[in-house]
Amino acid sequence: MNWEQLLSLKRYGDTQKRLRIDQDESRLGFEVDYDRIIFSDSFRSLQDKTQVVPLSKTDFVHTRLTHSLEVSVVARSLGRIVGKHIIEKYPNLKDKGYQANDFGAIAAAAALSHDIGNPPFGHSGEKAIGEYFNSGNGKIFKDRLTKKQWQDLIDFEGNANGFKILTETKNGISGGLRLSYATLGAFIKYPKESLPKKPTKNVADKKYGIFQNNIPFFKDVVNELGLEKLRNDENLAYTRHPLAFLVEAADDICYTIIDFEDGINLDLVSEDYALEYLINLVRDSINTKKYHSLQNTKDRISYLRALAIGNLIQEAAKVYIENEEGILLGNYQNSLLEKCKYEAQINDIITLSVEKIYKSKDVVEKEIAGYKIIADLLDVFISAINNTFDHSASSYDQLIMLLLPEKFKNISDDLYTRVLNTCNFISGLSDGYAILIHKKIKGIDIR
Secondary structure, three states: OOOHHHHOOOOOOOOOOOHHHHHOOOOHHHHHHHHHHHHHHEEEEEEEEOOOOOOOOOOOOOOOHHHHHHHHHHHHHHHHHHHHOOOOOHHHHOOOOOHHHHHHHHHHHHHHHHOHHHHHHHOHHHEEEEEHHHHHHHHHHHHHHHHHHHHHHHOHHHHHHHHHHHHEOOOOOOOOOOOHHHHHHHHHOOOOOOOOOOOOOOHHOOOOOOHHHHHHHHHHHHHHOOOOOOOOOOOOOOOOOOHHHHHHHHHHHHHHHHHHHHHHOOOOOHHHHHHHHHHHOOOOOHHHHHHHHOOOOHHHHHHHHHHHHHHHHHHHHHHHHHHHHHHHHHHOOOOOOHHHHHHHHHHHHHHEEEHHHHHOOHHHHHHHHHHHHHHHHHHHHHHHHHHHHHOOOOOHHHHHOOOOHHHHHHOOHHHHHHHHHHHHHOOOOHHHHHHHHHHHHHOOOOO
């Protein structure tokens, strides 16, 4: 792989090459990507999708939207640090007009959209969709789909759904948001199909990032960027775009530290535990006089959080720069934080977060409710759409169809596409709207 190709400004439908040196510095193409994402309907829906505690109505818990904004800030910092090194190492890029801040702009845009495909009710939303097909009423479709189509459904993946949202042509709007291919490449955390599942320990094989009906666009992106095939078989699997490692690191930093902070603010993690675990990350940079002058828990935790994020940004950038050649060759197979000097401390925080936050009674009870809501919504909408396609829609089905946004009313002849589009619709619902529709279809709220 080479950086000039990896930094492609191409957008869907382009017939001429976009040159970096010709870009308007006041409205750079990579920055346009950020703007298009932040003004999209799909991004705005993240404001009512909670990050840690599903359905939380407290005023200090992060939503998917605030989490995504914070990840984009961290990714921008990482990109700029790494970009400065790369521009110095490959002076031909500067001759072509590229700047260190371009790397930050690409990473920030990709990070901003990293959760755009996630269903309501946190990560349990993905599992709820998969379970509906694997063991719920959706299992009736198994014999009518290919193995890979079926795997897409039973192992429903928010990353793949995100690529679908960002790129799919709907209602005559070609290429989705028409982002630059560099940003799309940095977005694709797992550049592979759903099968084979976890064929290696390579971090790029951990999950999948592309649905079967989005493969043509995916191939166009990876070919333009010069990503290389991971294996010589009929299955699609490519090396990561090098900047995808920075997007992943930014997400890892934020959910490790900020989810932990939310747990503290919710009294799920005691202050004594919190201070001990966070101080282990900042011993080399803490100003003890300033720290002891802070009067309350929230201020002390905020100070330690800021230091921890700063330290992890510097450490992740250091690991990246040390391994840049291997990353460019496609030989680097780990996440950046797995190889940083704070790995043990990070793992301690994650272990405590799983025990005290992710498995807390409040979280578990609300995720259970999410499973039921998503299963019921899938049942009703898939039935209505398939019955409409078969010209056997009941009066109830016809009413349900009226609830669909216009972009989902163009019913495909293909069963897989119909079912996947329904999953895409359900995934796009905010927590609050999913609950509201569920109440309506159950006759609980008829106002």
